Amino acid sequence: MPADLRLLDDDQRALVGLVREFCTGEVAGSVEDYERRGEDPAPLYAKLGELGLSGLPFPEEYGGGGQTYSSYLLAIEELAYHHLSFAIGVSVHTLCAFAVGEFGTDAQRKEVLSKLASGEWYGAYSLSESGSGSDAASLSTTAVRAGGSYLLNGGKLWCTRGNEADVVLLMARTGDAGAKGISAFLVAKGTAGFAGAKKEEKMGWRASPTWQLTLDDAEVPESRRLGEEGMGFRIAMASLDSGRLGIAACGIGLAQAALDATLDFTSEREQFGRPVNANQGVQFMLADMATEIEAGRRLYRHAAALRDAGEDYGMQAAQAKLFCTDVAMRITIDAVQLHGGYGYVTEYPAERFMRDAKGLQIVEGTNQIQRFVIGRRLTGP
Ligand SMILES: Cc1cc2nc3c(=O)[nH]c(=O)nc-3n(C[C@H](O)[C@H](O)[C@H](O)COP(=O)(O)OP(=O)(O)OC[C@H]3O[C@@H](n4cnc5c(N)ncnc54)[C@H](O)[C@@H]3O)c2cc1C
Known part of the structure; x- marks a missing residue:
């Protein structure tokens, strides 16, 4: 029972059709291999770029697909339905590209966004550190000016595809303690002193590499600072608002895959002389699952529609991330x-689905932090 496409427009249906064809033809067959080996599916990212699907929500003048964010999320849900780890990598890449598009100079857009949107480059996002997770503004990696460059020193944690990406949007401290002392940098792969120190062994998302990164006098030119000094935390948070919708769509894609696998299994598996799903107790569980998925889908699509309309959508993005990943x-x-x-x-695949779902409740702000964001909006000035 794939997602209901009836109310989508023709272009959106065509987009979902293209992604579905790519996934059934080239993604689905290799999921278990990549997951078992804990290997990044690099050839699939290359193919995604060739198909023009790696920069869907970015302007065509920068090599993007010129699509709405709502349409892009349909593609993410479809990717997640087939292979969550892959969809996560694409979502994080989009988060990095979003920041360049939104906060970059013309030169940075031409030089970096056009490579990201066309799939020539893939991006990653690095905010978290060992001592700074939910309290991201307490990060301690430093960036100190040295001539026309900055020297970055410190360590980052939990960076999805940090060692595979061509460029990492990385937050470091250029000023005093707190959010206002943070700046954002685009650190290119191969920068001397910048390295993936350790790949984590994880419960799920095994084909989505997660890296500890080290920065040892890593030199980043001033032209690769994104925004003004001190704007890094704002950039990081705006990117997360956008990225959270990607994680919400991933949650719904994964949940739909789990429901469909369960429908197949329970109609084939017989006990007491009839299919397991002929029991009303089982049907009630299936009914709740299908209803929650549809509710989650509406929630993330509503938040995306607000975003596309240029409306404030921060609270709705947090609600969508919270609800869809809990679902x-x-x-x-x-x-x-x-x-x-x-x-x-x-x-x-059911056990993999369950392991993979857990990660969604933790990343891009744990679900406690989503409640914190929503609660503050409800009660704040
Ligand atoms: C697989 C994976 C991939 C990731 N990818 C990236 C990435 O690409 N880039 C990146 O920057 N980060 C990434 N992260 C990091 C992720 O965003 C953090 O793990 C997350 O923000 C939580 O931070 P923490 O792990 O330090 O937990 P902590 O902040 O130490 O939290 C521990 C517990 O305390 C709770 N808690 C903390 N503060 C509060 C509060 N004020 N109120 C209520 N509860 C609270 C949390 O919800 C959590 O349950 C990734 C993490 C994982 C596991």
């Missing part, structure tokens, strides 16, 4: 349950 967690747990013992073994 993904609940549904993947139920998917394992409804597979019985077969849900607990790697022969079926």
